[in-house]
Amino acid sequence: MALKIGIIGNGGIANSHMHGYIxxxxxxxxxxxxxxxxxxxKQFGERYGIKNVYDNCYDMLKNNELDAVSVCTWNAAHCECTVAALEAGCNVLCEKPMAMNAEEAKKMQAAAEKAGKLLMLGFVRRQGDDARKALELSKNGTLGDVYFVKATYLRRCxxxxxxxxxxxxxGGGPLIDLGVHVIDLARYIMGCPNPVSVYGATFNKLGARDDINNGGGWQSETVVDKPVFNVEDLAVAMIRFDNGAVLEVETSFNLNLKNEVGNVEVFGSKAGFNFNDFELYTVKDNELADVKLYGKHNFEFQPDFDREIANFVDSVEGKAECMAPAKDGVALMKILDAVYLSAKTGKSVDID
Ligand SMILES: NC(=O)c1ccc[n+]([C@@H]2O[C@H](COP(=O)([O-])OP(=O)(O)OC[C@H]3O[C@@H](n4cnc5c(N)ncnc54)[C@H](O)[C@@H]3O)[C@@H](O)[C@H]2O)c1
Incomplete structure (x- = not known):
């Protein structure tokens, strides 16, 4: 019997979920x-031949005996729609970020536990060949003790x-939108240590910059005449984990830099490497040595979304382990809350 699926929020990313289900x-x-x-x-339903189309998730959940849903709304609706779906007996794949804050994230996790259903997060970067290889290098001892990681996702405009x-x-700017991807990726290959403290700063110096010709770039499908911009345009933070390792994060929508960067750099006691080059920086015969790894090590947007959806469905059917469980979303939201609080107070914030 085919699993019956519903999709809540039918904008841009819902198409990538749909592709995965197809x-x-x-x-x-x-x-x-x-x-x-x-x-x-209606447009989404017509595009994919979906017969039952609604203007709210409650009617959709009530009128269809769904096994699973994708939550693809803007961030403010993740918690409400996820909890409603779990309470209606559905398994849920919720887009990143998990929620607006850790309090909402914990509510979602508790709803999943109460319902005995799966709540998976859309941490799609975990699905890439690069993440797979990095995790292997981290786990098999090639890198030695991984004690410092730099996660960067900086856009110029x-x-x-x-x-x-x-x-x-x-819920916030580049930290909650872009930072989430690289913070989770970094923490994933570090073996998901628990965050213990955060020191962060945020800025809003350049604002939306939506009057500047940036030559194109990814745009929200939700079009508004004059978008509100009351979030940070740059966030930087240092996150300390319970195993002593430290993660440094830099993420921006807008920043006066030359080259945009999206990278995770990993530094271990035996070797370092970064996601963009996939070389090991190490020592051989008492000399510095760069060892190029020639496998396929990249993140591919749609194919990795397809893997994410496949992992979700496999997990619902008990055929695989969920690669992005709710507890990792809660840990991420605790980190983000702490960065925003530290930025406000100017002080380091402890996480329990
Ligand atoms: N994993 C990734 O790489 C990736 C990429 C893009 C977006 N996303 C995430 O996906 C989510 C959606 O982003 P998008 O770019 O598709 O946005 P979008 O604006 O294109 O679509 C969001 C849709 O959600 C709808 N919506 C809002 N509240 C709703 C509710 N309560 N019930 C039903 N529908 C509701 C809106 O009307 C809108 O059509 C965001 O959380 C975003 O962070 C993830």
């Missing part, structure tokens, strides 16, 4: 979709517009 053939059937913007839901700058809908 790859699974008759193992799944996407039977319903909904969006508070009913036009979007890359505010996505739409709701992404509206704190009430997004």
């Amino acid at each position: 790859q699974l053939g008759n193992r799944v059937e996407v039977v319903a979709c909904c969006d508070i913007n009913f036009e979007k839901a 890359g505010f996505p517009g739409g709701w992404f700058g509206n704190k009430a809908l997004s």
